Amino acid sequence: MMEANVTKTVWTKNINQPIEWDLNVSDSKRDILKILTQKITGYVSEYSVRDNLFTAKVHLCVNLLYLPEGAEGVQICSLSHSDTILVKEEIPASLIWDFSDVSLSIAQNNPAFLNSRKAGVRGRMHLTLTLFENVSIPKLTTDADIEYLEETVPSYAILQSEQEEFPMNLNFPLPPGKPPVAEILDASLQVRNQDLKPISNKVVAKGDYTLKLLYASTLSTLETAEFSSPFTEIVDISTGDDCLLRYDILPFLQDIKVTENEENEAKSIHITGVMQLKMQAVESQEIPFITDAYCPHCVVKLLKKTTPFEMLDVLSPETVSLKEIMALPDVQLESIADVSCTPKLTGTKMEENRVVMSGELDTTVLYQTPSGMNSLSRQIPFELVHELTNPTHCTCATAKIFPNHFSYNILNQSSLELRMGVTAQIELHHNLEKEYVEGILPDRNQPIHQDRAPIVAYIIKPGDTLFAIAKKYATTVERLKAVNNIENDRNLKVGSYLIIE
Secondary structure, eight states: OOOEEEEEEEEEEEEEEEEEEEEEOOTTSOOEEEEEEEEEEEEEEEEEEETTEEEEEEEEEEEEEEEETTOOSSOOEEEEEEEEEEEEEEOOTTOOOSEEEEEEEEEEOOOEEEETTEEEEEEEEEEEEEEEEEEEEOOOOOOTTOEEEEEEEEEEEEEEEEEEEEEEEEEEEOOTTOOOEEEEEEEEEEEEEEEEEEETTEEEEEEEEEEEEEEEETTSOEEEEEEEEEEEEEEEOOOOTTEEEEEEEEEEEEEEEEEEOTTSOEEEEEEEEEEEEEEEEEEEEEEEEEEEEEOSSEEEEEEEEEEEEEEEEEOOOEEEEEEEEEEOOSSOOOEEEEEEEEEEEEEEEEETTEEEEEEEEEEEEEEEETTEEEEEEEEEEEEEEEEOSSOOSOOEEEEEEEEEEEEEEEEETTEEEEEEEEEEEEEEEEEEEEEEEEEEEEEEEEEOOOOSOSSEEEEOOTTOOHHHHHHHTTOOHHHHHHHTTOSOTTOOOTTOEEEEO
C-alpha cells in the first residue's frame, strides 16, 4: 500500500457575538426622523491558533441612512462608525492539526430608533474556526506468499494554505456630467470577474474592484456613481500540476474621502482598504487501502485500524444569470434613488445527480414619493441548479457565490426587475470512516491443513468474490483465474461452477 496524506477536519467551532452599538448624531447634523437602512461590513484582519487559544481581530464598519427632521433639499443623512473587536476562544488541548481556516458572516438585524439624537445598530457576528489535519496512511509491505484485497478510495490532501492581504489605494474621478460631492452618504466595495490561475509555483489573482457611491451633491440632489479598477496580484504557492485551488477574495473598504480636481471642484474620490486573498492548494488522489489478507499456507494475524477521511471534488466555477422581480408597496413612485443588491446562499444540498443552491438577494431600494424619501428592504429567494455530468460518491455539497454584475429596470410603479450575474464555486464532500489493514503477521508455525478433496467443484453464489473463495479454500486468486480461464474476476456468473485445485 502506497503512503499518502489524507486531510480530515478535526474540529469546528461556531463563535457568535452580538453587535450592539449606539450612534450619536453629530452637532452638524439634524435630528433623526426615520431610519432608512443599516449596513454592517467586516473582515478578519488577522488570527492565530496557538497555546490552545484562538485569537482573532475583526474589523467592523457600519453605515446608517436616515431622514432628518425639517431638512430642505436632499432629505437624507448618514451615520458611520467602525471598530475592531478582539475574539478569543479556547480550543481542546488534545487537538493535533496542520491547517486552520476562519470565515466571517454578519447577520443584519433591524436598527433601533432610540431617540432623535441616537440610533442603535443591531446585528450578530458569526465566526467559524475549522482545524484540519493531514493524516499519513503508511505504506504496507507484504511477503510474496501473502494474498491481500485492495480497495481504492478517492480522497484529497491540503498541500498548502495561504492568507495574504494587499493594500488598496485608488482614485476615481466622478463620471462626466455628475455634480460635485457635498457629502458621501454610503459606499460599497465588491470584487467582480475574479479569477485565479496557477503559473509554475505562483498564483495570479485577477479581478475588478467595483465601488458604488451614494452621495449628496452641491446641487442638493441625491446621486449615485459606480467606478471600476482592474487588479492583478501574484502569490507564491506550490500548487503542483494536478492541484485544485479553493479561494476567497474579500475586499474591505477602510476609508473614503473626497478630493478636489484642478478646478477646485469636489469631483474625485479617494479610497483606501485591503483585499484579502485566502487560498488552499488541494490535491485529489486515489488512496489504496488493504482491507483483508491471508496466507494459503499458514495462519496470519491482521492488525486493523480505522481512520476518518473526506472525499472532495472541487468543480470548475460556473457563471449564471439571475432575473428576479421585486414588488414595491402601493405608492406613487416618482424615482429610484438607489438600489443595492447582495447575493447570499442560505443552503446547498445534493439531489440525485445535481447540486441545488438556495439563496436570497438581500436588496434595499431608496425611492422618492410625493411624501418624501422612503426605503424598502427585501430578501428575494432564488435557486441555482448545477447538473453533475459524472457520477459521484459524494453525498453533500457546499458552495460560495461571487457577484459579477448587477442592473435593474423599473417595470411599473409596483415592481422592479433585478438582473445579477453570479459565479458559483461548488465543492462535493463525503465524510467516511475506513477500516484497513496496517499490519500482517504470518505465523509459520501454524500451517493450514485443508480437509477437502484434491479437486472441488464450487457453485458461485450471490455476493461471491474470487478473493473470498480463494481465502476459504486456501488457494490464490491467480490460481483460480488460471484453472478456470477467467480474465475479469468481476464478472462471476451466479450458478456457474469454479474448479478449485
